[in-house]
Amino acid sequence: MRDLEARDRILAATLKMLGELGYTRLTIGGIAIEAGVGKATIYRSWPNKAALTLDAVRTQLPDIPVDDVGDSRQEVFAVADTLAALYGSPKVRLVLPALVSDAAADPELGRRLREELIQDRKRQSATVLQRAVDRGHMPKDTDISTVLDMWAGLMLFRSLFFDLTFDDRAIRNLVAATLDSPPRVTEGPEAD
Amino acid sequence: MRDLEARDRILAATLKMLGELGYTRLTIGGIAIEAGVGKATIYRSWPNKAALTLDAVRTQLPDIPVDDVGDSRQEVFAVADTLAALYGSPKVRLVLPALVSDAAADPELGRRLREELIQDRKRQSATVLQRAVDRGHMPKDTDISTVLDMWAGLMLFRSLFFDLTFDDRAIRNLVAATLDSPPRVTEGPEAD
Amino acid sequence: MRDLEARDRILAATLKMLGELGYTRLTIGGIAIEAGVGKATIYRSWPNKAALTLDAVRTQLPDIPVDDVGDSRQEVFAVADTLAALYGSPKVRLVLPALVSDAAADPELGRRLREELIQDRKRQSATVLQRAVDRGHMPKDTDISTVLDMWAGLMLFRSLFFDLTFDDRAIRNLVAATLDSPPRVTEGPEAD
Amino acid sequence: MRDLEARDRILAATLKMLGELGYTRLTIGGIAIEAGVGKATIYRSWPNKAALTLDAVRTQLPDIPVDDVGDSRQEVFAVADTLAALYGSPKVRLVLPALVSDAAADPELGRRLREELIQDRKRQSATVLQRAVDRGHMPKDTDISTVLDMWAGLMLFRSLFFDLTFDDRAIRNLVAATLDSPPRVTEGPEAD
DNA sequence: AAGTAAACGAGACGGTACGTCGTGTCTTCCG
DNA sequence: CGGAAGACACGACGTACCGTCTCGTTTACTT
Structure with a gap:
């Protein structure tokens, strides 16, 4: 060293x-x-x-695989796998709640937290899902933002409160269910 | 005082x-x-x-309305409203991340946090959803635990990272979508 | 008990x-x-x-033997023995300095300390020495107060700072020397 | 400051x-x-x-004047003056009893107290008295340690219990009396 | 003999000082 | 002369006692 x-x-x-x-x-x-x-x-x-x-x-966290491999199903599974690894990682479990807490009194920290940790990866994930929509694998009115927040929220929630991480089968179920009938864009409020 | x-x-x-x-x-x-x-x-x-x-x-948090009012749709909406108020409340946003963080080094705190804050309300919510299943408003194989974690995760995630809380319309959309096609129990791992 | x-x-x-x-x-x-x-x-x-x-x-401390036994030499030795036991006692060593210290901020304590612990015994001792003077065993102008303060001071000083107490021989020497040529009353300041 | x-x-x-x-x-x-x-x-x-x-x-206390000025009488008076100033000083009256009390449970404090405050000055004083003995102003078998403890004890005792300090005349009397007929070394126990 | 009041044990309370630890700044001194 | 080492002012920590106080309970006196 x-x-x-x-x-x-x-x-x-x-x-x-x-x-x-x-x-x-x-x-x-x-x-x-x-x-x-x-x-x-x-x-x-x-x-x-x-x-x-x-x-x-941040240096330890995986990047979202955004490459076009031709198969949207495969791409979306890869994204979900990575998100699960991200939000289920021990380091994130140790650090994220503390940073969120400190961010309440430190706006710059809050900005970096949202922007560099969350949004950055959410944007990358969204390109993959958008591609799936464009290819017709998901409905045109899919609410991509909600899909991603729901996945992330579920993964993080279970990681924080139940020490559970998502294994391959759980991810497969989650993604499959979402691809089948995702939340749709409505005139309701939309995040981000 | x-x-x-x-x-x-x-x-x-x-x-x-x-x-x-x-x-x-x-x-x-x-x-x-x-x-x-x-x-x-x-x-x-x-x-x-x-x-x-x-x-x-804890003294400030709303209890889940578990009463049988005859109409499961109405009951489930009431549960979702309360969960949104719970996970979107300013106090929870201020405190929950810090408590989760401290819990990493304080098992008893972790236990109380999960049990008294999360599980307690999750169990009450589950009785209402179970009633909806029993009445045929949701499929027999609905994965109630995942439904609830997904709702809570989404609400908390948006509250923490986007300062967004759920308004009536968003809740209505979320619940409606879930009632229509909820995640199903599979042979995969099941939380809690 | x-x-x-x-x-x-x-x-x-x-x-x-x-x-x-x-x-x-x-x-x-x-x-x-x-x-x-x-x-x-x-x-x-x-x-x-x-x-x-x-x-x-106070309940543990010996009283000064003031009885007239006919022999002033013997009486004075008894007084000196008792003073040595008093000022050399472990309890006094533990407590007296602390009380003197506290007395700086507690006048009533100071009064009781001086009056009930010190003066009381000094007065009794003085009667024995006065009797010795009256009987001609000590000079008429013997400064009894100084004799007693000197004895007490020496005993206490050695007890506090050298963990030494006075044994029979030391007392015998001290008393003998004092009887021979005690400090005399002068026009100088006189204690008490 | x-x-x-x-x-x-x-x-x-x-x-x-x-x-x-x-x-x-x-x-x-x-x-x-x-x-x-x-x-x-x-x-x-x-x-x-x-x-x-x-x-x-300690920084406030006077040092014992040990210089040889040719006249032992004068030297001894100077020592006695300094001891009187030392043991009669308000700071010492405020602090010494408390330190002695605390020293009961703090051996290192006791050691420093005896060594740095008491013994140090006693040793310096002793050199002056020894010089007086060597010059024949005091008897060869003078018990210097007892002389010094007696002086210090008397001064401290009167300072603590009677708020009395020694003025010039009292010191003159005390020293004069001691020079005339000091306590002698015997086969009894000897301090220090 | 019953009723009442005082004294009591137990210990919670508001408060003060303790001695320790971590922060974020600033200085010293070494390579 | 840049950086490690760590001293420093500050402030919160969690603990220990202080001296006061409120609880019930017991004891002893009155009626």
Whole structure:
């Protein structure tokens, strides 16, 4: 770990200690020692623990597979698999609630959280679903945003409150049911 | 506020300061002063800020309407309305993520959170949906647990990440869509 | 200990715990439990820990032998022995400094300390020395007050700072030297 | 007071508040505020109130004049004057009993108290008296340790219990009497 | 003998200080 | 001369006692 740049050592130390201690018992001082770095070096790059943790965890998260492989069914399953891995990941379970909580008093953190963690991936997922709609695999009036929020919400909810993650079969059922009869766009309110 | 029992003064002060400061800036010492109480009096009844806040917020949450009013459609809409009020309430948005975060290092808190906040209401909601199934308003193989987690997940997800709560029309759409074609029980894993 | 009056149980518990814990770690609550008594019962009889401890220790202290046994030499030795036992006693070593310290902010305690512990015994001792003067065993202008303060001061000083108490031989030397050539009354300031 | 190092600000604040409040009402938190310092900064240098107060008071105490001025009578008077100033000083009266009391449960404090406050000055005083003996101003078998303990004990005793300090005349009498006929070394036990 | 009041044990209470820990800033000093 | 090391002001933590107070219960006195 000695040869890495300070920034990488800090992020690595953050992830290591996050796993060992959880978010609450994580301390900037502890990370500095673990990374062999002065505290000031950390504060030069991040304003607080939340921002640092956000960056550290972000590096660990899978990207949504958006490539066109010709088969929309296959593409949508891949997206759902990735979302399940994302919202079911131990790191997310440890960190996301804490960041959401801190974001209540830190608008910039809230913005980054929504934009860089959630929206970014939601937009990518949406392109895949839109392609499915375009190809006629889903109804023209499918409410893509609601489909994605419902999937994410269900996965996160079960991960947080029931320690359950989605296995292949559960994902297959969920996606299959949604493809069959997804929520439709109505004149009701629409997210995002 | 002077004549109330200490316990009630503490819970009231907790809710008041929670609204003013948010969870992170909430302090036991501050609550003690606001409630006109010694810190030790708080610690005599609650082991930490999380447990206190859980109790304080719990008193504010609506109960699920489980009464049989003859019309399952109406009953289910009432349940969904209440769930939306629950998961969309400002107090829950402020507190739930923090409690989930703290629960990672506090099993007893986790247990109370799941049991007293989530499961309790999920069980009550399930009785109403089960009645709808029994009456033939929903398919016999409806996966009630998934329906409820999906509703709750969607509501909570939108409340936390998009500051959106569900209005009447959105609830009506969601429930209508679900009653029409709910997720079915399969041989896949089943939550709870 | 059950049948004793509350007051006696309290004093006994105080002495017991004083020996076990020292003055600083002595607590009213602890004494109350040890004595099987409510705290209020203690506060009904004593205003604070210092007053209680003063009373408790006072019961343990030897009285100055003032009886006329015909032989002043013997009487003075007896007085000196008793003073040595008094100022060298472990209880006094534990308690006297603390009481003197507390007395700085508690005039009534100071008064009782001086009057009931110190002056009382000094007066009794003085009668014996005065008798020795009257009998011609000591010079007519002997400064009795200074003799007694010097003895007490020396004994207490060595007890507090050197853990030394006076044995028979040391007392014999001290008294013999003083009888031979005691400090005399001068036009200088005179204590008490 | 702003430009001084933290350590000096703390010691100054301690002395100031000691004078205003006395030892018992002195608090670490209060000193920290007065010194414009965090509590942790105090605890980094001193383990408790007693150790801090000991250091603060120690800086205020006069040193024993040990210089050889040719005239032992004059030297001894100077020593006695200084001892009287030492044991009669208001700070010592406020602090010494409390420190002695705390020392019962804090061996390290006891050691420092005896060594740095008492013994140190006793040793210096002893060199002056020894010089007087060597010069023939006092008998060869003078028990110097007892002379010094007797002086200190008398001064402290009167200071603590009678609010009396020694003025020039009293010191002159005391020293003169001792020089004439001091306590002698015997085969009895000898302090220190 | 029953009724009443005082004294009592138990311990909750408001409050103050404790000693520890983490934050985010600032200084020192080493490589 | 840039960065590690860590001192620093600040403020919250959770604990321990203080001295006051309210509870029931027992005890002893009155009627």
